Every structure is written in structure tokens, then in C-alpha cells.
Amino acid sequence: xxxxxxxTEAARAIRAGTLSPAVLLENCLARMQGEDRxxxxxxxxxxxxxxxxxxxxxxxxxxxxxxxLLHGIPIGIKDVIDVAGVPTQAQSRQLEGNVPARHxxxxxxxxxxxxxxxxxxxxxxxxxxxxxxxxxxxxxxxPWDPARFAGGSSSGAAVAVATGMALGAIGTDTAGSVxxxxxxxxxxxxxxxxxxxxxxxVFPLAQSxxxxxxxxxxxxxxxxxxxxxxxxxxxxxxxxxxxxxxxLDSDLRGLRVGVVRHFFEKDAPISxxxxxxxxxxxxxxxxxxxxxxxxxxxxxxxxxxxxxxILLAEAFAVHERWLRERGDLYGDQVREPLLLGALIDxxxxxxxxxxxxxxxxxxxxxxxxxxxxxTAIQPGEAVPIGxxxxxxxLERPSYGIPFNVSDNPALAVCCGFGRQGLPxxxxxxxxxxxxxxxxxxxHAYERTAGWRRTRPAGKAAGGGxxxxxxxxxxxxxxx
Amino acid sequence: xxxxxxxxxxxxxxxxVRLIEQFATRGIRLSRRQATELASVVDRLHRLKAIVRDxxxxxxxxxx
Numbered sequence: 001x002x003x004x005x006x007x008t009e010a011a012r013a014i015r016a017g018t019l020s021p022a023v024l025l026e027n028c029l030a031r032m033q034g035e036d037r038x039x040x041x042x043x044x045x046x047x048x049x050x051x052x053x054x055x056x057x058x059x060x061x062x063x064x065x066x067x068x069l070l071h072g073i074p075i076g077i078k079d080v081i082d083v084a085g086v087p088t089q090a091q092s093r094q095l096e097g098n099v100p101a102r103h104x105x106x107x108x109x110x111x112x113x114x115x116x117x118x119x120x121x122x123x124x125x126x127x128x129x130x131x132x133x134x135x136x137x138x139x140x141x142x143p144w145d146p147a148r149f150a151g152g153s154s155s156g157a158a159v160a161v162a163t164g165m166a167l168g169a170i171g172t173d174t175a176g177s178v179x180x181x182x183x184x185x186x187x188x189x190x191x192x193x194x195x196x197x198x199x200x201x202v203f204p205l206a207q208s209x210x211x212x213x214x215x216x217x218x219x220x221x222x223x224x225x226x227x228x229x230x231x232x233x234x235x236x237x238x239x240x241x242x243x244x245x246x247x248l249d250s251d252l253r254g255l256r257v258g259v260v261r262h263f264f265e266k267d268a269p270i271s272x273x274x275x276x277x278x279x280x281x282x283x284x285x286x287x288x289x290x291x292x293x294x295x296x297x298x299x300x301x302x303x304x305x306x307x308x309x310i311l312l313a314e315a316f317a318v319h320e321r322w323l324r325e326r327g328d329l330y331g332d333q334v335r336e337p338l339l340l341g342a343l344i345d346x347x348x349x350x351x352x353x354x355x356x357x358x359x360x361x362x363x364x365x366x367x368x369x370x371x372x373x374x375t376a377i378q379p380g381e382a383v384p385i386g387x388x389x390x391x392x393x394l395e396r397p398s399y400g401i402p403f404n405v406s407d408n409p410a411l412a413v414c415c416g417f418g419r420q421g422l423p424x425x426x427x428x429x430x431x432x433x434x435x436x437x438x439x440x441x442x443h444a445y446e447r448t449a450g451w452r453r454t455r456p457a458g459k460a461a462g463g464g465x466x467x468x469x470x471x472x473x474x475x476x477x478x479x
Numbered sequence: 480x481x482x483x484x485x486x487x488x489x490x491x492x493x494x495x496v497r498l499i500e501q502f503a504t505r506g507i508r509l510s511r512r513q514a515t516e517l518a519s520v521v522d523r524l525h526r527l528k529a530i531v532r533d534x535x536x537x538x539x540x541x542x543x
Contacts, residue, residue: 298534298535299535301530302530302534302535304527305527305528305531305535306530306531308527309527309528309531323507324506327507327508335513336513336516339513340517340520340524342505343521344528348531351531351532352531355531391520394524394527395523
């Protein structure tokens with residue numbers, strides 16, 4: 001099977017009439033059939049309703065009513081986000097039988113844009129903790145090596161777009177949950193400024209940290225999704241063509257890039273390969289004319305402690321009643337971490353929020369002299385899936401959580417491959433609401449570095465995995 | 480052969496019992512296994528709280 005197109009390539013071809021959305025959809029469904037037995041990206045495949053919708057899309061496009069760049073594009077949705085008539089189970093027995101009547105706000109926008117919803121994507125239970133092994137389904141696996149961790153918690157989203165089962169995916173990010181799986185699966189993952197994408201209809205993890213996010217094969221694809229899901233950034237600079245395609249090509253000369261090196265060299269050292277890949281990426285930024293220099297922020301452990309205290313306290317507030325009344329319905333890997341939040345009192349929580357303000361002020365000051373920050377997002381290549389420790393979040397600081405604490409937009413971009421042949425990534429961060437600079441810088445790096453020429457090797461054939469459900473309105477057997 | 484230090488076991492046991500009581504006041508029943516597991520990570524939670532309170536440097540163990 002040929003390499004799948006990127007989202008924007010597909011959109012241009014659909015617009016030009018050289019690619020049929022029905023053919024594109026069948027291509028994605030065939031990839032699911034071939035790959036998802038091993039990878040578990042989807043908990044529900046909605047191929048019946050997608051096949052029904054694509055007929056309308058084909059008619060509209062033939063009649064000259066192209067709705068924009070998501071028209072006819074297959075998209076997957078993380079299973080904490082409501083799609084009307086499709087179960088939202090958040091990988092938990094707590095939500096068994098939960099079928100929402102309404103779309104989440106983000107799904108409504110996708111549907112209005114003419115996107116084809118191909119299914120609900122695997123997550124960790126309630127988007128927290130480590131891979132969920134118990135019912136309702138197994139964890140997603142890394143498409144570069146199915147014995148490896150796919151990251152979390154938007155794991156199915158990253159796997160689906162890496163393999164071309166979907167051309168874009170919607171996830172959520174509370175402590176790196178879009179950027180980490182994107183990094184480990186070798187795709188692009190954008191966590192915008194909080195509330196840039198509406199969270200209505202999304203099961204919360206920790207409301208003052210939660211952000212929606214998008215994952216796709218390229219940064220340009222992420223920009224396309226972001227553009228479709230939010231009003232244009234208020235920068236005064238037009239960044240979409242009249243047809244709605246992102247205008248990301250730009251001259252980065254003079255861009256001031258700060259490297260938060262102590263996060264990944266001193267505070268929580270990453271692998272040698274990871275560190276080398278980031279240094280190589282910084283050379284690419286220098287070659288593009290950026291001014292690159294190291295910056296010092298408060299230690300990573302401080303950001304992590306503040307973020308984790310807030311996360312645990314807010315998550316416990318969401319789940320307290322169920323923990324009291326039916327705690328046995330949680331999986332072991334998430335119940336005890338949620339319970340830990342009961343040991344955080346109001347004074348601890350308020351102290352963390354106060355400390356959060358101080359950390360954010362330091363970062364804001366740093367952004368007075370820099371346009372972009374660069375740091376790590378993962379310690380290295382993906383580890384074996386069974387080696388992810390349940391209490392790892394208390395042991396090793398997260399490189400993602402600082403920018404949930406500060407609410408800056410952040411982007412994970414592939415920056416090479418390690419000695420085990422698995423993807424490595426860097427994290428780019430911009431000023432609050434300045435997603436445009438972030439996306440332009442990520443796009444320029446991606447184009448120059450050339451890592452998008454390699455995709456995970458897929459299987460030629462196979463069948464859907466046993467736990468995957470198809471609740472489509474008129475499901476046909478997959479060819 | 481080294482015998483386990485009984486004080487460590489008693490402390491762990493004591494911590495687990497206290498957690499069971501503490502959660503019971505909020506109407507949450509903890510099994511002994513859950514309480515033991517939580518007791519084993521409570522120190523790490525307190526360390527996070529200390530970092531929030533004192534900063535990463537201030538929470539370092541004091542050098543003699």
C-alpha cells in the first residue's frame with residue numbers, strides 16, 4: 001500500500017478533484033483492518049456512518065460546494081470526547097453504556113467542516129496514569145514497534161495518524177498527553193493555549209490544566225486542524241489562504257530561540273541520542289538564521305511538583321463521588337493515583353496555584369527576550385509497554401507539564417530516530433496565543449530536516465482486533 | 480542472614496492503618512492492599528508538597 005497522504009496533501013487533492021474522499025476513506029479503513037489488530041488505536045470504528053457521510057461529501061464536492069480543507073478528511077476522536085450516538089467510555093468501566101446524545105463542541109466544528117469521523121481512539125483510563133490493560137480494551141501500541149509504549153494518554157490518536165488510519169486526530173493534553181504520544185510515535189502534536197479549542201463535551205481530567213490538542217503527520221496538518229477548530233489567532237497577520245490553507249512558509253531569520261537545556265541535561269537528563277538529536281535540530285534553526293542561546297528557568301522539578309499537586313487535587317475532585325460509591329469499577333492503574341489526590345488539602349492546592357503564578361511570571365519575562373523556546377518532551381525512545389511504572393509520574397518529572405502550568409502553546413516535532421530505530425522529538429513553545437509563530441517554526445524545521453520521509457512499516461493484511469466495535473449505521477464488511 | 484528491621488514493618492503497617500482511617504472519614508473504603516500501596520508513595524507526595532512550599536532548592540535534604 002502506498003504511503004498515505006498528509007492531511008493537507010489530501011485536502012488539496014480533494015479540492016482539485018484528483019482524489020475522491022470515498023477512495024481516501026476506504027484507504028484509511030483498509031489500514032485499520034490491516035494494522036489495528038496489533039496496534040489497538042481504535043476502541044470504536046464508525047465506518048458505517050463515515051461511509052454514509054462520504055456519499056454526501058462526494059455529492060457536495062461534485063456540485064462545487066467544497067466546505068474547506070477538512071471536507072472529506074478522515075479524523076479520529078480520543079475517547080474522552082463526546083460524539084453523538086457513539087459510546088464515550090474513557091477506557092473505563094465507570095462509563096460503560098454511556099452514549100452521549102450531543103457532539104462535543106470540537107466534534108460539532110469538525111462535522112460542520114465536512115470531516116469524516118472514523119472512530120473513537122484509545123486512551124489511558126480517564127486520560128490519566130499508565131496504559132490501561134483491563135476492560136474495555138487493551139492499550140494502544142507503538143506503530144514503530146508494537147512491543148513498545150505509544151505514549152499517553154492520547155495514545156490511539158498518535159498511532160492512528162502515524163499509520164494513516166486517520167489523517168488527523170483530536171486529543172487532550174493535561175500534562176503532555178498530546179505531545180508525549182506524538183513524540184514517541186513520530187508525529188506532530190499541538191497543544192494550543194487553553195480554551196483556544198472549546199472543551200465543552202470533553203470528560204475533564206484537571207480543569208485548570210486541561211487543553212484540547214491536535215495530532216497529525218505534519219506540523220502543517222496540525223495547523224490545518226487548529227485553523228478549522230478555532231478562530232484565526234489575534235496576531236493581525238493573515239495566516240490562511242483564501243481557501244483556508246495554512247500559510248506557514250516564512251523567513252525565520254532573526255527569530256530569537258531560547259533553549260531550556262537544563263531541563264533535559266541537568267534536571268532530568270535524557271538519552272544521549274535524544275540530546276544529540278536536539279542539538280542537531282538547533283543547528284537547523286541556526287542555519288535558518290535564528291539566534292539560538294540557552295535560557296534558565298526554574299528547575300523542572302518545581303514545575304512538575306506544582307503541576308502534579310494541582311492535577312491530583314483537581315482530578316480527585318472530579319472522581320471523589322465514584323471513588324466513594326463504586327471505586328471497584330476503576331482499573332488498578334488509575335484508582336490509587338486518583339486516591340492520592342485526597343491527601344492534598346486546600347492549603348496545599350492554593351499554595352500550588354500561587355506558586356504557579358510565580359513560575360508563569362518567570363516564563364513571561366523570558367518571552368520578553370525570546371520568540372520561541374526549545375526543550376525535550378520525552379527522555380528518549382519508547383520503552384517496552386510493560387515497563388511503564390504505575391507511579392512513574394511521582395518519580396520522573398514531565399517535560400510537558402510546565403507549559404500546561406503556564407498555559408503556553410507547545411508543539412512536539414519529530415527530530416530523528418534513536419539507535420533502536422524509534423522516533424525522537426523536540427518540544428517548541430511560544431508565547432500564549434502565539435500559535436502562529438510556533439507552527440511556522442515547527443513547519444520550517446520539519447521541511448528543512450526532512451524526517452517526514454519515513455513512516456512506520458505497516459502490515460499488508462490482517463483483521464480488526466477483537467475489542468474494536470463498529471456501531472456504524474450501515475456497516476459493510478471491510479474488504 | 481539479615482532479619483528485616485521490625486520498626487520499618489511496623490511503620491509501614493501503621494501508615495496503612497492511618498490511611499484506612501483517614502479515607503474512611505471521607506466515606507472511601509480502602510482495602511489493606513490499597514492502603515499499603517498508597518502508604519508506599521505518600522512520602523513522594525509529601526516531597527512534591529515540600530517543593531511547592533519551599534522551591535526545588537529549599538526542599539533538598541540539608542547537608543551536614
